[in-house]
Amino acid sequence: MEQIKKPFILGLGGTTNSVSSTEQALAIALHAAEEAGAETALFGSDRMMALPHYRSDPAGLNETGEELVALVRRADGLILASPGYHGTVSGLVKNAIDYIEETARDERIYLDGLPIGLIVTAYGWQAVGSTLAALRSIVHSLRGWPTPMGVGINASGGIFNDGVCTEQGVNEQLQLVAQQVMQRAETR
Template sequence: MTSKDGKLKVVGIGGTLREGSSSLGALRRALGAARDSGAEAELLDLKELDLPMYEPGRPLEGYGEGVGRLVEAMRGADALILSTAAYHGTLAGITKNALDFAQFLGGDERPYFDGKVVGLISTAGGEMAGSNANGAMVHVVHALRGTVAPLMVSVPRAWKFSDGDGNITDDGYGEKLEGLGRLVVDLASRLTPEEDRVLRASA
């Protein structure tokens, strides 16, 4: 939700269990641009959250603090940026597991990601897997009633374009990530829930 000082809240979810995750570094770059565009930005590092596997039917209070933090952050976001590593041709399991916890938003007045703009990022070791991962996330976001930002960023051969801390060092990909962060803020500031429903119905 919009913060008390009127700023949009953008929540970034990403990273892997590997130290120096490039998907986390890419997310930091995009969130930094969202913050520079006037939004409040919150980063959720999936390694830090240490989420258990989602178990259908298990109540929220049956999970730990990390799950509660994730669910409340998704609920309170005006927009989200998701960043995944691409493993074996699709999004990483840790990312999909985190998104499965959006089920706890299903009973909200605005369920799941309804009315929220969602930016997508993937990083990959090869050339093609990142695009596949972004494509898979498009299906997940649509199933959760979110609106995918029209710019998606995939960083192929991320080992070549990032440093030991996962930070994206290539200017071209860095500019794309920053552009995504700015776009998410711009779209979220202009998109009303009614407009969102029209967009999704025509997709």
């Protein structure tokens, strides 16, 4: 009997703090994808901090950069999560996204046709909206398909604790974005 391949969903994002609201939200969404049948990997704070500034030449890739590019190439879908810093995507997350440039000459260029779920956390609604719009624009320019649900979280109330979100509505949104990524990944 032929074994069905599980979709591989890469979670990319966070901050320099591995217990940030951004990385906790991403982990919750990845867990929902796992429960829906995916294999997942989290490329979070520790590995993002190990990435040098992206350079468009082979000398710019260290082992962590090569690992990220390999994970992107393998992915059937992504979930991107960024804090809203000064109204846009953080430099740490943007640098990691810039590594996708290494796939420009691949058979599947960039994120062509991949479902991409988006999560933004910020300490205020203004940064949430503008950062979510910036991520959607980035995904479009990389030929990806942002899911209809994009999760915007005002984390100023401290709603994350030890990997748990205390707001049921936010949990439902994180689960929905994971489900939308999975649905599209499974139909590819």
